[in-house]
Amino acid sequence: MKNCRDVEPLLAPYVDGDAAPEDRAAVDAHIEACGCCRDDLTAQRVARDLLHARRERLRDAPTPQLRARCAAQAVRAHAQVAPAARRTLISRQVPLAAAATIVLAFAAVFGLGLNNKVQALAFQMTVDHVKCARFNSSPAAADPVLLAQQWSAKAGWPLTVPASSEPAGLELRSVRRCGVTDGRVAHLIYDWRGEPLSVYVLNSKAVAGTSHVQRLGHQSVMWSQNGRTYVVLTGASRREDLAGVVHYMRSNVY
Amino acid sequence: MTGGRPQDSMVFRRRSWAADQPAADGADPFAQEALSYIDSLYGTAMRLTRRVVDAEDLVQDTYVKAFRSASQFKRGTNLKAWLFTILHNTFLNMRRHDGRNPVDVDSDVVERAADMTASQHTPEQLLTRATLNADLQAALDQIPEAFRQAVWLRDVEEFSYAEIADMLEVPIGTVMSRISRGRRMLYERLAKTRMVG
Numbered sequence: 001m002k003n004c005r006d007v008e009p010l011l012a013p014y015v016d017g018d019a020a021p022e023d024r025a026a027v028d029a030h031i032e033a034c035g036c037c038r039d040d041l042t043a044q045r046v047a048r049d050l051l052h053a054r055r056e057r058l059r060d061a062p063t064p065q066l067r068a069r070c071a072a073q074a075v076r077a078h079a080q081v082a083p084a085a086r087r088t089l090i091s092r093q094v095p096l097a098a099a100a101t102i103v104l105a106f107a108a109v110f111g112l113g114l115n116n117k118v119q120a121l122a123f124q125m126t127v128d129h130v131k132c133a134r135f136n137s138s139p140a141a142a143d144p145v146l147l148a149q150q151w152s153a154k155a156g157w158p159l160t161v162p163a164s165s166e167p168a169g170l171e172l173r174s175v176r177r178c179g180v181t182d183g184r185v186a187h188l189i190y191d192w193r194g195e196p197l198s199v200y201v202l203n204s205k206a207v208a209g210t211s212h213v214q215r216l217g218h219q220s221v222m223w224s225q226n227g228r229t230y231v232v233l234t235g236a237s238r239r240e241d242l243a244g245v246v247h248y249m250r251s252n253v254y
Numbered sequence: 255m256t257g258g259r260p261q262d263s264m265v266f267r268r269r270s271w272a273a274d275q276p277a278a279d280g281a282d283p284f285a286q287e288a289l290s291y292i293d294s295l296y297g298t299a300m301r302l303t304r305r306v307v308d309a310e311d312l313v314q315d316t317y318v319k320a321f322r323s324a325s326q327f328k329r330g331t332n333l334k335a336w337l338f339t340i341l342h343n344t345f346l347n348m349r350r351h352d353g354r355n356p357v358d359v360d361s362d363v364v365e366r367a368a369d370m371t372a373s374q375h376t377p378e379q380l381l382t383r384a385t386l387n388a389d390l391q392a393a394l395d396q397i398p399e400a401f402r403q404a405v406w407l408r409d410v411e412e413f414s415y416a417e418i419a420d421m422l423e424v425p426i427g428t429v430m431s432r433i434s435r436g437r438r439m440l441y442e443r444l445a446k447t448r449m450v451g
């Protein structure tokens with residue numbers, strides 16, 4: 001018969017129900033005769049069952065900031081692996097501070113998977129749009145000149161705010177510095193024929209060409225112009241009309 | 255514009271797993287799956303380091319390494335186990351690096367704990383009375399690292415004995431014995447806590 005020392009390692013798989021038949025028999029024979037190991041077995045079973053029952057609640061949860069930082073590592077690794085290859089990627093000359101802020105803020109929507117920065121921006125903006133534009137647009141039309149002045153004073157860089165336009169179907173509602181983008185991105189909120197439409201303005205040239213992204217039931221069009229980057233974003237309906245809005249924005253920012 | 259594209263999840267399944275071959279719609283299934291284990295990794299890192307700052311560093315370093323060496327991951331093998339192996343090695347490195355000793359209870363405390371008889375409580379009483387997760391965590395944190403780690407990987411993260419042996423690079427018999435002893439130590443800590451309270 002095995003002694004106590006031989007039996008000890010067998011107790012864990014025994015408790016788990018994983019022990020090989022011959023090990024199981026050896027443990028059974030031993031505890032029949034040995035009270036110590038019998039008690040040990042009971043103690044181990046209690047500990048194991050307790051951990052098992054609590055396993056979900058025992059884990060400390062990572063903070064959203066840590067999730068964001070880790071998700072950002074995926075973006076960063078990709079930027080290193082496959083840079084310049086894609087024309088629509090943010091150029092490497094983008095001021096890193098701005099890009100990092102956006103990526104970090106974006107990464108809060110961790111788990112969606114991303115591998116290029118245009119997608120990252122689009123995600124980031126979409127999440128902000130859903131949280132922000134729906135609840136923060138004031139009911140009345142806003143004064144673009146006043147909003148632009150307030151923006152420059154607060155943010156330290158000048159912003160052109162395209163006015164409401166009947167032909168484009170746009171009514172300006174507000175301009176926000178969004179928490180989720182760390183206040184670095186101007187968020188212009190319009191009502192577009194009854195639906196919220198966001199225009200984000202980054203104070204840097206972040207993309208080459210024009211990108212269209214469709215994600216999370218929203219679509220966005222992104223381009224850089226005169227050292228700024230613009231993202232027009234709205235819910236997915238009437239996609240064919242969005243070109244008109246983009247055209248209006250392009251010709252009214254400078 | 256990309257109308258008529260199949261569902262994202264379908265795209266993922268057909269794509270290469272390699273991180274440098276992103277799916278056309280911008281989603282990276284490798285990173286996505288890797289990031290889905292953050293709760294497990296962080297929970298484990300917290301039990302290993304027992305300090306939030308250290309646990310956060312450990313998890314972030316683990317991801318940095320994982321994403322950099324994504325191409326080395328063999329598709330079809332267990333990604334969670336692979337990440338845990340990186341976590342374990344990073345933890346060892348981290349400790350070696352800053353020369354910090356594990357804050358483990360020294361062995362005589364463990365011995366003394368082992369001397370405590372738990373017989374005043376039936377196991378059932380113990381189970382029902384040890385209601386606080388915080389108590390359980392505290393009891394776990396008091397058992398020596400090697401045992402705590404093995405028990406945690408088995409009972410909380412539900413890795414197999416063979417997976418744990420691979421991860422820690424120790425023989426499977428050692429894993430079994432660490433888990434046996436770790437569970438017993440945990441029981442003893444709990445019994446002691448209850449008697450004190």
Ligand SMILES: [Zn+2]
Pocket residue numbers: 003004007030034035036037038
């Ligand atoms: Zn015995």
Ligand SMILES: [Zn+2]
Pocket residue numbers: 128129132133176177178179187
């Ligand atoms: Zn906003």
